[in-house]
Amino acid sequence: MTKSRLEHWCRAVLLASVTILSGVTLASSDEVNSRIDNLFASITSTSPGAAVMVVRGGHPIFQRGYGVTDLRSLHKIDEHTNFRLASVTKQFTAMAIMLLVHDGKLRYDQTLIDIFPEFPAYGKRVTVRQLLNHTSGLLDYEDLMAKQYGAIPDDQIPQIRDAGVLQLLEKVSSTKFPPGTKWEYSNSGYCVLAMVVEKTSGEPFGKFLRHRIFVPLQMSNTVAFEKGKNEVRNRAYGHTLADGRWKETDQSSTSATLGDGGVYTSIEDLVRWDAALRAHTLLNESTMLPALTPVQPTGGPAKEDGRDVSYGFGWFLDPYHGHQRMWHYGETVGFRTSIQRFPVDELTIVVLCNRVDLSAPDLALKIADLYLKTGSLK
Secondary structure, three states: OOHHHHHHHHHHHHHHHHHHHHHHHHHHHHHHHHHHHHHOOOOOOOOEOEEEEEEEOOEEEEEEEEOEOOOOOOOEOOOOOEEEOHHHHHHHHHHHHHHHHHHOOOOOOOEHHHHOOOOOHHHHHOEHHHHHHOOOOOOOHHHHHHHHHOOOOHHHOOOOOHHHHHHHHOOOOOOOOOOOOOOOOOHHHHHHHHHHHHHHHOOOHHHHHHHHHHOOOOOOOOEEOOEOOEOOOOEOOOEEEEOOEEEEOOOOOOOOOOOOOOEEEOHHHHHHHHHHHHHOOOOOHHHHHHHHOOOOOOOOOOEEOOEEOOEOOOOEOOOEOOEOOEEEEEEEOOEEEEEEEEOOOOEEEEEEEOOOOOOHHHHHHHHHHHHHOOHHHO
């Protein structure tokens, strides 16, 4: 074989190999996309639904909407649709606190009394760090509201805001348990953290989030929603299936708090949030470390529903089948949400639902399985 014919043969083999490999990759991608679609096959074109995002290696490789934003407009859910995040909001609240610590305006070991001098004496034992990692022992504000309003229907109870949660806690004299000794998930703690941001920064919590997080990251449609003060564009409304029919169940007496669950955003903007976490855009790696360090309560391992959990600042940190993971879920009237980040695998899954019959965390992990366990995709 002459040199020229050998070179021609090598180029042909190389081209064929690339074509074959490209075909395998494309087929694999199509197959995975089809499997993801199948997970949401129960969602009809006229029912409430979900938005789904997969980011791999820093690039969004799957963004899709299923169903509609509401039953009045029947507007299709897409990557621009904004959902109420519920407790997935807590990572933004935690970031706000961490930015203030980075600015030198706040310390993790400061107590509630340090920040709110009028707070009852038990506030001397509750620190900012304990609020962040759910070891404060603060009473549940929903339980306090139930005692206050008794059997009054929820739709007749005025919506409470973060300041109202702080006021409720100022009327009691103790915590559930000595701060730092146990782990117990606390929405109260994150409402109080929103007020810590306001007191420390001198500006409303939602405005602080906007100018320190959302604007710098170009999350242009993300907002801490306050009725009468701002609006949610391309908004999804929450729904519940009752007696075989969908009912819009978008708001409750606790839907106006911001620190524990009031952020609305889209999968499009969450791509930018994920990129910022990956690149340490807002905080460098060492400054971010406390958020990713599991709390160790003095009274024993952190547990939720009888199982061990790991929690940092606004993030659960439990591994998944040996894969390092930082994640969170959100549940509120009409919405179910989840973000699952696998930093080492450079994989992020987000599922946002405006219906309560779907488990966003379970769906997100089924999607993750397609990428973490499928050999051709590793």
